[in-house]
Amino acid sequence: MKAIRRKVHKALVSLATIGMLAGVVQTVPAATASAAEQRPTFTITTVASGLNLPWDVAQTPDGTLIFDQRLGGLSVLRPNGAVSSLRADFSDLFALGETGLMGLVLDPGFASNRRLYTCQGHQAGTDKEIQVIAWTVDAGYTAATRVSDPLLGDIPVNASTGRHGGCRLRFDSTGSLMVSTGDNAVGRNPQDLTSLAGKILRINPMTGAPAADNPRINSANPNTRLLWNYGHRNPQGLALRGNGQMFNVEHGPSIEDEVNLVLRNRNYGWDPVGAGGSYNERVPMTDLQKFPNAKPASYSSGPTDATCGATFLDGPQWKAWNGSMVVAQLQGESLLRLTFGRGGRLTSQELIPEFSGTYGRLRTAQLGTDGSLYLTTSNGGGVDVILRVSPTG
Numbered sequence: 001m002k003a004i005r006r007k008v009h010k011a012l013v014s015l016a017t018i019g020m021l022a023g024v025v026q027t028v029p030a031a032t033a034s035a036a037e038q039r040p041t042f043t044i045t046t047v048a049s050g051l052n053l054p055w056d057v058a059q060t061p062d063g064t065l066i067f068d069q070r071l072g073g074l075s076v077l078r079p080n081g082a083v084s085s086l087r088a089d090f091s092d093l094f095a096l097g098e099t100g101l102m103g104l105v106l107d108p109g110f111a112s113n114r115r116l117y118t119c120q121g122h123q124a125g126t127d128k129e130i131q132v133i134a135w136t137v138d139a140g141y142t143a144a145t146r147v148s149d150p151l152l153g154d155i156p157v158n159a160s161t162g163r164h165g166g167c168r169l170r171f172d173s174t175g176s177l178m179v180s181t182g183d184n185a186v187g188r189n190p191q192d193l194t195s196l197a198g199k200i201l202r203i204n205p206m207t208g209a210p211a212a213d214n215p216r217i218n219s220a221n222p223n224t225r226l227l228w229n230y231g232h233r234n235p236q237g238l239a240l241r242g243n244g245q246m247f248n249v250e251h252g253p254s255i256e257d258e259v260n261l262v263l264r265n266r267n268y269g270w271d272p273v274g275a276g277g278s279y280n281e282r283v284p285m286t287d288l289q290k291f292p293n294a295k296p297a298s299y300s301s302g303p304t305d306a307t308c309g310a311t312f313l314d315g316p317q318w319k320a321w322n323g324s325m326v327v328a329q330l331q332g333e334s335l336l337r338l339t340f341g342r343g344g345r346l347t348s349q350e351l352i353p354e355f356s357g358t359y360g361r362l363r364t365a366q367l368g369t370d371g372s373l374y375l376t377t378s379n380g381g382g383v384d385v386i387l388r389v390s391p392t393g
Contacts, residue, residue, distance in 0.1 A: 038319055038320035039319065040317065040318050040319040040320075040391045040392075041391065041392045042389050042390055042392055043389075043392055044354065044387055044388070044389055045387065045388045045390065046385050046386070046387055047065070047077055047081070047374075047386050047387070047388045048065075048067070048075075048077055048083050048385060048386040049384075049385045049386075050382055050383075050384075051376075051382070051384040051385060051386065052069050052070075052071060052380060052381070052382045052384060053069055053070040053071060053100075053363075053378055053380055053384060054067050054068065054069050054363065054364075054376040054377070054378070054384055054386060055067075055068050055069065055070045055100075055102050055103070055104070055363060055364065055378075056068055056102065056103050056104035056105075056168070056169075056309070056364050056366070056376070057104070057364060057374045057376060057386065058104055058106045058116065059366075059369045059370065059374070060106060060110055060369070061110065062079070062111075063078075063369065063370060064076055064077065064079065064141055065077035065368070065374065065386070066086070066104065066116065066137070066141075067104070067376070067386060068102075068104050068118065069101065070095060070101055070102065071095050071100055071101070072090040072095060072100065073085060073086075073088070073090065073101070074086040074088045074104075074118075074144055076141045077386070078141065084141075084142075086137065086141060086142065086143060086144050087142060087143040087144070088135065088143065088144040088145075089146065090120075092123060092124060093120060093121060093122070093123070094120075094121030094122055094123035094129075094157065094159075095121055096121070096159075096161065096162030097158070097161045097162025097163050097165075098162050098163055098164060098165050098182075099121040099130065099157055099162035099163075099165030100120065100162075100165075101118060101120045101121075102119045102120060102121075102165065102166065102167045102168070102236075103117075103118065103119040103166070103167050103168040103169040103170075103179075103180075104116065104117070104118050105117050105169040105170055105171065105177075107171075107205060108171055108175060113136070114136045114137045114138070114139070115134060115135070115136055115147070116134070116136075116137060116144070117133065117134050117135070117151065117169050117177065117205065118132070118133050118135065119132050119133075119167035119168070119169050119179060120133065120167075121157055121162070121165065122150070122153070128159040129154055129155055129156065129157050130155035130156070130157045130165055130166065130167055130181070131152065131153045131155065132150060132151045132152040132153075132155075132169065132177075132179055132203075132208070133146055133148065133149055133150050133151060134146070134147050134148035134151045134205070135147060148208065150208070151203075151205070151207075151208040152179065152203055152208045152226075154223075155167070155196045155197065156181075156184050156186075156189065156195060156197040157184060158184040158185055158186070161185065163184065164182030164183050164184050164185045164233065164234040165181075165182050165184070165234075166179075166180050166181040166182040166234065166236065167179065167180060167181055167236075168180045168235065168236055168237055168248075168309065169238070170238035170239065170240055170246070171205070171240070172202070172240060172244075172246050173240065173244035174211075175205070176202050176203065176204065176205070176211040177202070177203050177204070177205040178201065178228065178238055178246060178262070179200070179202075179203065180199075180200055180201075180232070180235035180236065180237075180248055180250075181197050181198065181199050181200075181201065181232075181235070182197065182198065182232075182233070182234040182235070182236075183197050183233055183234065183270070183272075184197050184198075185279050187271075187273035187274060187277060187278065187279045188273055188277070190230060190270045190271060190272070191230065191231060191267075191270075191271050191273075193216070193219075193221075193223075193224050193227060193230060194221050194223050194224055195223065196223050196227075198230065198231065198232045198233065198270065199227050199228075199229070199230050199232060200227075200228045200229050200230075200232065200235065200238075200248060201226045201228060202214055202226070202227075202228040203226060210225040210226045211228075214226065214227065214228060215227070215228070215264050215265035216265070227265075228262070228264060228265075229262065229263060229264065229265060229266045229267070229268060229295075230267055230268070231266075231267040231269050231270050231271070231286075231291070231294065232248070232268055233250055233251060233252060233253070233270045233272075233285060234250055234251040235249065235250035235251075236249065236250065236251060236308045236309065237259075237308055237309045237310040237327065237328075238262075238310075239310040239311050239312055240312070241312050241323075241325075241340075242312060242314055242323065243342065245261060245262075245344060246261075246262040247259055247260060247262060247298065247310065247325065247340075247344070248260050248262050249307045249308060249309070249310045249327055250285075250307070251304065251306050251308070252285045252302070252304050253272075253281035253282070253285075253304065254281070254302075254303050254304055255281075255282070255284060255285065255302050255303065256284070256285055256300050256302035256303070256304065257285075257301050257302070257304050257305055257306065257307040258285050258286070258297040258299065258300050259297060259298050259299035259300075259310070259325070259327065259338065260295065260297050260298055261295070261298050261340075261344035263295060266294075266295040267291055267293065267294045268285075268286060268294060268295050268297075269284075269285065269286035269287045269290070269291045269294030269295070270283075270285055270286070271283065271287055271290060271291070285297065285300065286300075298340060298344050298345065298346055299338055299346050299349065304331060305329040305330075305331050305332025305334070305336070306329060306331035306361075307327050307329055307330075307332075307336065308327070308329065308330055308362070308363050308364065308378075309327075309328045309363055309366065309376075310325055310326065310327040310328065310365055311325070311326060311365045311367045311373070312324070312325050312326075312367065313325075313326060313367060314367060314371075315371050315391075317371055317391040318391055319391075321337065323339070324337050324338060324339045325337070325338045325339070326338075326352070326365045326373065327365065328362035328363055328364055328365045328375060328376075329361075329362055330362065330363065330378055331361070332351075333356065333357050333359075333360055333361055333362065334352070334355055334356040334357070334362070335351070335352045335354075335355035335356075335362060335365065335375070336349065336350075336351055336352075337349070337350050337351075337352055355375075359375075359385070359387065360377055360378075360379040361377060361378040362375055362377060362378065363377065363378035364376040368388075371390075371391070372389060372390040372391070373388070373389040373390075374386060374387065374388055374389070375387040375389065
């Protein structure tokens, strides 16, 4: 049925080439009269189309949307609606399976320093890894230039399949850059404190060095100094809450997915080492029997919906949804809304019906500087879109 719904959606939406705007606007009323005072009304507009696996989006202070695509390329959507490519060198990009050009985030000082960061597969001859690279963008949004190449390297990658490459980038409330990394589908990585795979890393965005107050900053191993926490499978989402809490969202095996409150120096309990060192995906995401002190998930669901990019809605325009998290789902082809108490405990959950099966696989949800929500689809084949969800009162 999901395949049928996807085909129907593709037939309904004009998906031509990058640079074309579909101009499709859907006005969504409140679901019921009794909920009208609480649930926001919003419009859904297709603002860019003809894309191939757009992975992440970020909106600049002047309203320009910068986005990337997993197989390579940066693009901009200007406030006047024009879409154009941003010249950038991706000649060393390693794109295979789930790995390629992935997370993207703007520096908090972008308005003055024009700096942004990407997380991407890298290859030099037969050597392959994942790197975080810092770029600057010219004032006219025509080109991006590497300024720290890499800012952080030596993040392991699965060179044969590209599986479980991560990788999301977001700033925490202190101005440190957090980097979520996948476990490469290698069982020993998540619990190995000398490996950068299956971790949340925390670095200085100007130097790439470990953040000064990282929990293992005095370790003799340089990789270990970068760790904020560990025991992850494939965290593809990071979202900063208004109270300063960071959450991560990660793909589980067929058993479950997870949303976790990101805490200092905690083990999140993924340890898929099987017989003979095999990768055992039948173990729980948080194995409390093996690790009694592991941090339980704030949200867990099963079977997997492939939870991915997430963001917190912020502002009175979102009415009762203000302060809640929305999570894009790939396999579930839907948008999940979660609310948490002050301590990060789940208090409610729902699927937003307007997105269930309507647009296919959703990769990223990101709140813009304009107060709207931006969503990317991940259906492949040049038929992907970016949606703007704008509350209307």
